[in-house]
Amino acid sequence: MASLKQFEPASGTRDFLAAEYETRERAFATIRSVFARYGFQPLQTPAFERLDVLTGKYGDEGDKLIFKILRRGEHEATGEADLALRYDLTVPLARAAAAYGSQLPSPYKRYAIAPVWRADRPGKGRFREFVQCDLDIVGSSSPLSDAEIVLALHDALDALRVPEFRFLINSRHALFGLLEAYEVPEDLGAGALITLDKLDKLTPDAVVSELVASRGLASGMAEGLVEDLTSQDCVERIRARLKSSETGQVGLAEVDQLLALTKGAIPADRTVFTPSLVRGLDYYTGIIFEVTAPGMPGSIASGGRYDTLISRLGGKDASACGGSLGIERILPLLQQAESDSYAQVDVAVTVMDQDFSSETFRLAAEIRRSGVRTGVYLGTSGKFAKQMKWANEQGARFCVIYGAAERDAGTVTLRDMATGDQDQVPFDQAPEELARRCAPSS
Amino acid sequence: MASLKQFEPASGTRDFLAAEYETRERAFATIRSVFARYGFQPLQTPAFERLDVLTGKYGDEGDKLIFKILRRGEHEATGEADLALRYDLTVPLARAAAAYGSQLPSPYKRYAIAPVWRADRPGKGRFREFVQCDLDIVGSSSPLSDAEIVLALHDALDALRVPEFRFLINSRHALFGLLEAYEVPEDLGAGALITLDKLDKLTPDAVVSELVASRGLASGMAEGLVEDLTSQDCVERIRARLKSSETGQVGLAEVDQLLALTKGAIPADRTVFTPSLVRGLDYYTGIIFEVTAPGMPGSIASGGRYDTLISRLGGKDASACGGSLGIERILPLLQQAESDSYAQVDVAVTVMDQDFSSETFRLAAEIRRSGVRTGVYLGTSGKFAKQMKWANEQGARFCVIYGAAERDAGTVTLRDMATGDQDQVPFDQAPEELARRCAPSS
The missing domain is CATH 3.30.930.10 (Bira Bifunctional Protein; Domain 2)
Known part of the structure; x- marks a missing residue:
């Protein structure tokens, strides 16, 4: 083997x-x-x-x-x-x-x-x-399009019952405006953004060091940027800074418009202007966003x-x-x-006597036609205990027994798998009766 | 370009x-x-x-x-x-x-x-x-398993509304028994079956020629086989022939059991014993079947x-x-x-004035929450005709208009896209009203 x-x-x-x-x-x-x-x-x-x-x-x-x-x-x-x-x-x-x-x-x-x-x-x-x-x-x-993307993702996460998620929102224009406001030389901008993207992983000091050592920013410039982006009143500080840059003003307007458009449609605390949000991919040209949720590191959207x-x-x-x-x-x-178990059928039809298999089969077909998921025992054992074990493994709620006694009486026996209770119903009424017992409301 | x-x-x-x-x-x-x-x-x-x-x-x-x-x-x-x-x-x-x-x-x-x-x-x-x-x-x-496969495929084709399909049924044992009955040497059997599989494409004479020339069968043997398989009373002839072979009897029993098991559960004329059915794949060991339907060449299952x-x-x-x-x-x-058109939304919300876009957006969110597929105009044109054209392209049944007049009155205008009829409903009641009008029963 x-x-x-x-x-x-x-x-x-x-x-x-x-x-x-x-x-x-x-x-x-x-x-x-x-x-x-x-x-x-x-x-x-x-x-x-x-x-x-x-x-x-x-x-x-x-x-x-x-x-x-x-x-x-x-x-x-x-x-x-x-x-x-x-x-x-x-x-x-x-x-x-x-x-x-x-x-x-x-x-x-x-x-x-x-x-x-x-x-x-x-x-x-x-x-x-x-x-x-x-x-x-x-x-x-x-800008309605950007807002619609945010709303649709919001509603999807809400429908999935993801708890307490938040949209972190920024704009590439705000980022470029920020670099302008701090007079970062244009050719160093892209590199600086890659490093600033690490503010959620590294300490502020480590980010400053990388900005200076790897990205070539003057140390005062790097310190100022990182201090503003990590301060308690970060949003107010950055808003004030961005006013000095035309690109920054465009970015701020984009962010504010998105916040205004989504307001009312979704709870206001679900969207947060996050000036330090960078997003790795360099193809973004305007609004950018990430969704975070407590207990999940990184972003979920x-x-x-x-x-x-x-x-x-x-x-x-x-x-x-x-x-x-x-x-x-x-x-x-x-x-x-969610439950990890998978109920394969609602009704398990036993085959106690192979001679009756044709009738048993037709009965199963009728039960299925009434909309109930139905399995027929396909093994070779004629033992009751073995077939009950199979019915349990299938997750069946009811089991159908049709042997010589039932055939003579024109009935079938229905067994409730949870309680073990058994009762007889006329053969022809079994499908309808099982549909009733298996209906979602019962 | x-x-x-x-x-x-x-x-x-x-x-x-x-x-x-x-x-x-x-x-x-x-x-x-x-x-x-x-x-x-x-x-x-x-x-x-x-x-x-x-x-x-x-x-x-x-x-x-x-x-x-x-x-x-x-x-x-x-x-x-x-x-x-x-x-x-x-x-x-x-x-x-x-x-x-x-x-x-x-x-x-x-x-x-x-x-x-x-x-x-x-x-x-x-x-x-x-x-x-x-x-x-x-x-x-x-054998209940074979029958269950046939029944499940039958019910699926039936649910898809495929008309007048039929299961052609045979058994590999019946095929091997047939070769035995005609005394085809064992080493020529596999090749002979590949050629017999062409009976639905070639003329009987062409099949006989190939059996003799390419598969090495004696010409009397080949003619007998093909004549029996293509005769009007083919099934009766082959049933009689198979009785002389032990393997053939096993095959016949398999076929008859399948026919008996499915009888009653599906219409009897949906299953046909077809002695000439071979199936190309050589891994089959018992029952084999194909499904044909009028107007479709070859098999559909x-x-x-x-x-x-x-x-x-x-x-x-x-x-x-x-x-x-x-x-x-x-x-x-x-x-x-099926219709080839795709209705993207039920309700199209126009944006006649960008200043109201926030309220329009909130309104759309409310309509969606009532379960109705809703699109908001995302273009740049403020022209009514252009937005109506868009609403039509979307397949919308209703269109929502919210301009200065509606805002002052606290209403929205609902336009029936099929009739052009318009009426006013209070802003807050619009979602419920649209859900009512778009409900499947209306």
Whole structure:
């Protein structure tokens, strides 16, 4: 007998048995229904794209993590790849928006809940196959779009019953304005932002040191920036600072408009202007946000406006904004509340006598037609105890017994699996009676 | 501007926009609900497996069609593959059954509706990414299992409203018995069956020629076989012939038992003993079946018993049977009945004045909370006609107008998009009123 190891799924991937599968699908269904309520529509793209569609879109580090597919047939021996598994859902969106532009509504509001693949080193909570859950609006520069993304994500998290989450909100313009206000030289800006992004992980002193040593900022400049961003009255200080920069004022206006638009629709304490929020990806051009929740390190959702990305990806020039739920980080928290058991059937039909199997089978068909999940014993044992054990393992609430005595009486015996109580009902009325007993309200 | 060609999905794959996506998902949901009613449970395995799990399982021709994934990092330059996209759902089932055996119910009744990938030459109705829809019972040798597979597929096709389909039923034992009855030498049997499988495509004469020329059968033997299999009273003739072979009798008993078990549960004319049915795959060991429907060439579903496959795939020795819906062949037929249009929202909220956008937004949030799919105009035009055009494109049934006049009166205007009728309702009552008007029963 081979070891179990050889039957495990490939490194970094998972099999989902019934209970976990259903828990995940329930969460996806909840999210889909919220997104649909906002008028987002689904888009499904293939698992793989032509290699050239993907390469050069994710930076050098990202490119290394793309799963490439070997050419086939006579070309296989070249060792070259011509296709690749999708790395995210944004590049396929850009390709589809370019391909079907005229057939799509404008703006195009789409969602996608689908697996992506990255050749990352597998680790706790880090997989090579994982589901992304994206929603985007392509073709609208309106600040209402940014607000709609935030509201839809909010409602989805709310519907999933994620507790006490908050949207941290900033704008790339506010960040660039901040650098301007502190007179950081333009060519040092991008590097400085990467380091400032670490304020939630490193001590303020460590960030100052890195700004000076690695990013080339003057030490007074670095100290001033970090002190303002980590002070108690950070928001007031930064607001005041940003007034001195035109870009900063634009950023502030974006943030304030988003706060105003979402006010009333969702509780005001769910959105917080967070001047130190940077977001790693450099394709954002306006509003950026992350969602945090107590007890979960890092963010559980994020997004922002990216007005130049679609054209950089090869599509036509289009404003766009979007967001993504970190669904693989959210799901494990939700699962704790769910039962891990999976009731396979509501009614288990025993086969006490193989001679009656035809009638038993027809009875099961009738019960199913009344909408009840019904299993028939498919083993070889004629022993009552063994079939009861099977019925219990299936999670059945009721068990149907049809033997010689029942046949003679024209009845079936119904056994309540929880109490062991048994009673007789006429054969023809069993389906209806079981439907009644198994109805959700009972 | 680049040509559209470059934005098409990779050869043999498809993008699914909203309308088609929803049509497909509705069909999958129908099938899932039937399978669940039979007590089958879902299993989801990863898109890719270790290469050695897949190779050698599909024959030489099949192996060539496996999409192989290049090793990553420093190993990429070797041009070697270590992973591969799944080619079907059966091998992953065998792996999972081996991996989780003790955690799974016995018998293990599982379904899977998921894409598989094959590097076939793309053509009309032939894709490189397509969905398979399988259900299998592992660990039961009972004839009730074969019958349950047939019933579940029947109910799924029925629920999908596929018209007038029929199950063609045979047994591998009947086929081997037939060869015995005609005294076909044992070593010529497998080849003879491959040729007999062509009786639905070639003329009887052509099949006889191939049996003689390519398969080495004596010409009298070949003529007798083909004449019996193509005669008007084929079933009676073959039944009589099979009585002379022990294996043939076993096969006949299997077929008759299946017909008896399904009788009553489904209309009797839905199952037909078809002695010429062969099924290409050589892993079947007992009952085999195909489903045909008028107007669709070939089969729309198929399956059978395969008691040795799981152990050949590396799992423990287990009886098994299963079936598969040819869902990609069924779906195009169902789509004709469905509307191709996709109503994105029920209610379209116009933004006639950007100054009111906050209140408009809050109103939209309230309408959504009452369960109604609601979109807000995200464009930049303040023109009424333009926003009405947008509302129509969205498929909205009602449109909400909130301008200066409405604000002063504390009302909103509701416009019925089909009739153009407009009326005023108090601002606070609009969500409830729209929920009422959009309710499915209205």
